[in-house]
Amino acid sequence: MNGIPLDGALERPIDGTVARAIDGIDSAALVAAFVDVVGAANVLVDEHDQAPYLTDWRKRYHGRAIAVVKPATVDEVASIVAICAARGVAIVPQGGNTGLVGGATPDASGRQTVLSTTRMRAVRRVDPVNDTITVEAGCTLAEAQAAAVAAGRLLPLSLASEGTCTIGGNLSTNAGGTGVLRYGNARDLCLGLEAVLPGGDVVRRLDGLRKDNTGYHWGDLLIGAEGTLGIVTAATLKLFPLPRAKWTAWAAVASPDDALRLLGIARQRCGPTLTAFELVSDFALGLVEKHFPPSRSPLPQRHPQSVLIEVSDHESEEHARALLEAAMDAGIVADAAVADDVAKSRALWALRENISEAQAAEGRNIKHDVSVPISRLAAFVATTDATLAAAFPGIRMVTFGHLGDGNLHYNVSRPAALDEEAFIALQPAINHLVHDAVVAHGGSISAEHGIGQSKRDALAHYKSPAELAMMRAIKSALDPQGLMNPGKVL
Secondary structure, three states: OOOOOOOOOEEEEEOOEEEEOEOOEOHHHHHHHHHHHHOHHHEEOOHHHHHHHOEOOOOOOEOOOOEEEOOOOHHHHHHHHHHHHHHOOEEEEEOOOOOOOOOOOOOOOOOEEEEEOOOOOOEEEEEOOOOEEEEEOOOEHHHHHHHHHHOOEEOOOOOOOOOOOEHHHHHHOOOOOOOHHHHOOHHHHEEEEEEEOOOOOEEEEOOOOOOOOOOOOHHHHHOOOOOOOOEEEEEEEEOEEOOOEEEEEEEEEOOHHHHHHHHHHHHHHHHHHEEEEEEEEHHHHHHHHHHOOOOOOOOOOOOOEEEEEEEEEOOOOHHHHHHHHHHHHOOOOOEEEEEOOHHHHHHHHHHHHOHHHHHHHHOOEEOOEEEOOHHHHHHHHHHHHHHHHHHOOOOEEEEEEEHHHOEEEEEEEOOOOOOHHHHHOOHHHHHHHHHHHHHHOOOEOOOOOOOOOOOHHHHHHHOOHHHHHHHHHHHHHHOOOOOEOOOOOO
């Protein structure tokens, strides 16, 4: 074994694993208990084996763990949680580890256990009559989508990371994605949960009822709680009929204000068939073209902003196309390209979905996942852009996101003349300015990525004392030992 002990000495081998000596925790006994539940192959204590589970997707947070435990069933999860509760050992639940706020990364103490749900991948049931699908927490979003399609149904939750993100993580962060405008976020799509509470008890309601007024809706507490109140092990989600036609277009506009005018026309013309309405700044588009060749804008000329529109229809495409003609006649849209086949549609979506990776390839950046009322979005962008430019000359804004539901990824790239370390040192000041502007425009500092570690202190600053007290009371009631994902959210 190549593992480095946390306190110097390695404990005795247990079924092929190595337990580390940790002050105050009998790690050998703890690991042995884990092995009894899930088998030695599913208890990782070697640092090399643990490494993929100890760093977040953006490589901003790095932790250590007593063990990474990989249960395969809800009963195994319950047993692991009960073992940890009896010994006072904290648990960090983790799904696909695609989060952007450090919410699934253990701390540096080496006293926490990571519980990975990646072996819990079963699709338990697809019910096309009830329009529901029941899947386990470790099932990737793409796998759940494919199971729905195989039954002739649509699971509309859609994220750029859908090939690796998991249903449990989607629910624990109340993920949004590109279909919120029409279908809502993860909470809106969830009809029931199975979960393990901090003491090891299992709660289950997976029957897919759309009406159930029998007291507190405990599932809503767990959705968006980032594993701080319990561990989601399975969920029943809403399905929808597969659309007969899907129409995608890329439209050029002069400003976010014109994009909002286009949104008004799209809503009027397309109504509930309007599925996605995404804003992409020209600088964000340029980064994708630079780092993801041969990706190119479908339009021959550059424009300050672009909008990616998707309409899912059950009748025809005529009224969807008519909205672009109306917008051009009104002087809102300067040019547009329409995808007339699946490949072209995917190419347009790739321009949008590769922005985050392209910005990462450009260098370290400062991300903001914010939401403001749609009616105030253009004003937020204009005033905050100007304030940032005055305070930090030369910064470059990568602005994109789900304009149709008011959620922007309002990211900042470093000035060309500034080195990365000096730029990252500006992060607290930039965050404070952006978050103040968001709140001043009636918005939220986290729209869909969650709080995790990165926004925990900001949450304490922007939430009211009454809201924070209520959150702490719920946390204390459900997790009195404070063992569920400590250091996240609160």
